[in-house]
Amino acid sequence: MSLIERISQVEQQVSEACRRSGRNRDEVNVVAVTKYVSAAKAAAVLDQGIQHIGENRWQTAEEKWRALGERGVWHFIGHLQTNKVKDVIGKFQYIHSLDRLSLANELEKKAAALNIRVSAFMQVNISGEATKHGLQPEQAADFLREIERFKHLNVIGLMTMAPFESSPEDTRPVFRGLRQLRDELNARAFTPEPMTELSMGMSNDFEVAIEEGATWVRLGSILVGKEED
Template structure:
């Protein structure tokens, strides 16, 4: 499939998932994860009208951002080391992986230096896997209270990564739990304004994530594909 064909196929699958769950497709945003493709392929992605680009390491993103940074909205979706905050804050509009106080402090400091409000997702390790970053569900409310007065950080929602499952349906409890956690946290009013965004769902499970309320889905292989297909 060409890039254009994959985009159409993903759009169709998102619309079908929204129809099943009685949601409006306009409420689901697609992030094209370009971490494994070149600057040239990323340019094609943007040319096709996909404005949201996701990268997980500054070392891999730097060349692409320098060439294309003004053409899209950039999302940092990987684990963010505190010593890389200065590199990404002024370039990435969204940080999807806020998971500890030391990182929040660095983001607040960088936001103040650039006079920016940084849109963040707090990463929650719903599945409890040792290999995944993120707060436990029980840690999330206390953490949000700790950073509530950080004036340059705006927590827009929560993010999680589900385990890779052979059957996408098996990821449903993870996505449902994140949605219910956000609802509970909003009821507790632990943030200055209610959180509205859920960053969850990747190539192998995004339809289930959409059915469970995802507002941002992070798609790599199913959307961007493999570069040799485009050469």
């Protein structure tokens, strides 16, 4: 399947998931995950009108960002080491993996030096899997209290990764849990403005995520394909 065909198919799936759940199509943003493809393939994605590019490691993103950084909106979607903050700050408009105080401190410090605000998603391990990063749900409120003083860090929503399931329907409780946690935190007004965003759903389960309220879905193979495609 060509890139154009994949984009068209994904668009149809996103639109149908929105229709099933009574949502407007413009509530859902698609991030093209390009971590496994070259700068040329990432450029082809941008050429087709996809605006948002997702990468999970600076080592593999650097070449693409230096070639294409002016063209897209860049999302850092992987686990971010504190010593890599200096590389991604000011280049990636969104950080999807804020999961500990040491990282928040470093983001705040580097953002203050650049006089910018960083839009971040607090990563929460809803599924409880030991192999996944993220705060435990019961830690989320205390974490938001801890970083309330940071003026250059704007927590706009929550992010989670669901287990890979042969039946995507089995991921629904994870996505529903993230939405419910966001709503509970908003009701307690832990952030200056309500958190509106939910980054959840990947190639295998994004339709279920959209039905449960995702505002950002992170799509790699189903959208971008592989290097040889």
